[in-house]
Amino acid sequence: MSETLFIAQLNTEAELRALMVAALQGDGNAHHALLSKIALKLRAFFGRRLGRDAAEVEDLVQEVLIAVHTRRDTYDPSRPLTSWVYAIARYKLADCFRRNHRREMIQLEDDLELFSVDESEQYSARQDIDQMLAVLPDSQRQAIRLTRIDGLSTAEAAQRSGQSESLIKVNVHRGMKRLMALHAEVE
Amino acid sequence: MQTSDLIKQLSTQVMPVKRQSLVLRLLLMWSCGVVVALVLLLFSTGVRRDLATAIFTLPFWIKWIYAGTLIAIGASLSLKFARPERQSIHVLWWLMLPVILLTLIAMLDLSHAPAKDIHRMWLGHSALMCPWNILAVSLPVFIALMFIMRRFAPTQLVTAGFAAGCTAGASGATVYALLCNENATPFILAWYSLGILLCGLLGATLGPKILRW
Incomplete structure (x- = not known):
């Protein structure tokens, strides 16, 4: 993994975890921001797996958001939040395949994948850093x-x-x- | 519903979550299960008649310490598998720790026993009933634990079911020890363990069906 991608990854983790910690203390705004950010990542993640079916993707996104909300006490604040969300997303995706009697295998992926930034973001982040340090x-x-x-x-x-x-x-x-x-x- | 509306709705009243929420919820449901199991035992067969003196004897405490250790290990494993992140199932080997210790004690007892007693030390008078009785007494705890595990976020359902099942089985064994008047450690090792294992296997079998969320 390139260094900029890794830094972007760490930023995502730190940012989301801070929101989660606030949300666990009852902060509704933090909870809203957290769910919105997660929803974006989930949409891209499920989109890549399920292809064109936008309605199915959106259903899954909502299912995961509800699970993140109702099962948030299963998050252990001493562990990465991104892995926790990824584990829920992966479970719901597997469940969706099972429901539809699909035989696709879900490969064991690195849990960084859900939260990885895309190529263009990565490139511009590197450029920004170069420019800043210049x-x-x-x-x-x-x-x-x-x-x-x-x-x-x-x-x-x-x-x-x-x-x-x-x-x-x-x-x-x-x-x-x-x-x-x-x-x-x-x- | 639009996803943005859903998010708004979920964020309107966010209840604070206690740090120990998971442990407390598991403990509460477990206690309910144990109380129901106790009540059922009291109203069906009652406790052993000599209970008042038996609780001051070593065999009684061997049963309780054995089952109690298994409850503690089983519950902490259940909590591990209640979280969605992937866990190595090798942590289940921890359950073997009390079994190995009891095996050592049983071997020591057998080595000191006269040959004519050995058969009786293994089979007692209730060997065939004991595992099934433990399974039956465990059921209220089993139902309570499966119910609460389902509310958590297990993703390895067979393993989660097994851990919760063993916890319920060991809880049932603790309650059943109030009735059972067997004293020999080989008996406890063989038949208590088998009853607990049966309950664990029941959990592993039903896990994928009832723990789904």
Whole structure:
């Protein structure tokens, strides 16, 4: 999996989990946002599996949303939310096939698939990051890329770049501060 | 209905969910099942006549500790399989832990026993009845657990049914121990375990039919 796809994946997880945690405490708006976001992913996921039949896809989407709602106490907040939703979606899809006496096998897929971003999103996310980092001096850009995007530890990043560990920390800090300042200006 | 309307409807009154909600709901239904099983036992056969003295004897407590451990393991497995994420079914081997321990105790008892007693230690006087009685006493707990598991989100229905069935079987065995006056550990090992296993197999068989959601 490419690094940008992986980051997008992590963002989805973090974002949805935050909404879920709020929803579990009774926050209706968070619940609404969560279900809406999940519905989009589900529609694409079932669409790929069931093909043209839009009504059938929508029925399944609704079934899963209802299950996510009524069975939300089976979610364990210490585990990934995306896997939990995926498991429900997969079960409902299998159930749908069984009901229709279809013999299609559902392959055991990576549960990241339901929440993976599509090609164009992936491409533009990579472009955005490149563009954003372009304003920084080389040393800061390199430090941020290695630690924040490639996910290396400070020690590994130091080894890879030839900068000292403390320099990496300083450069990440300065670079992020600069980016945030720029971002604030734009908004 | 439009999906957006459905989402709006589901989001209007969102009840907070307690962190331990799953455990509490399982515990509540389990308790209801056990109470019904107790009442049924009291009104059908009653308890063993010497119960007041028997509860101070070792065989009685071996039964309760054996079944109690199986209840605890079975319930935590049921909770695992109550969640939708795929689980390795190898965790079911945990159920063998108390069985192995009791086997060791039974072997020790048999090795000390005179040869003429061994037959009686295995079969007692109620070997043929015991597993079926345990299965019968388990039924209220079985129904209660299957009902609540269905409300959760199991996706491996055979395994979930087996775990819940074993939990119900062990609960039934605990209640049945109030009536049963067999004392030998080989008897408990063979026939209590068989009764519990029967209940587990019943769960595994019915799981795909009644746990569907």
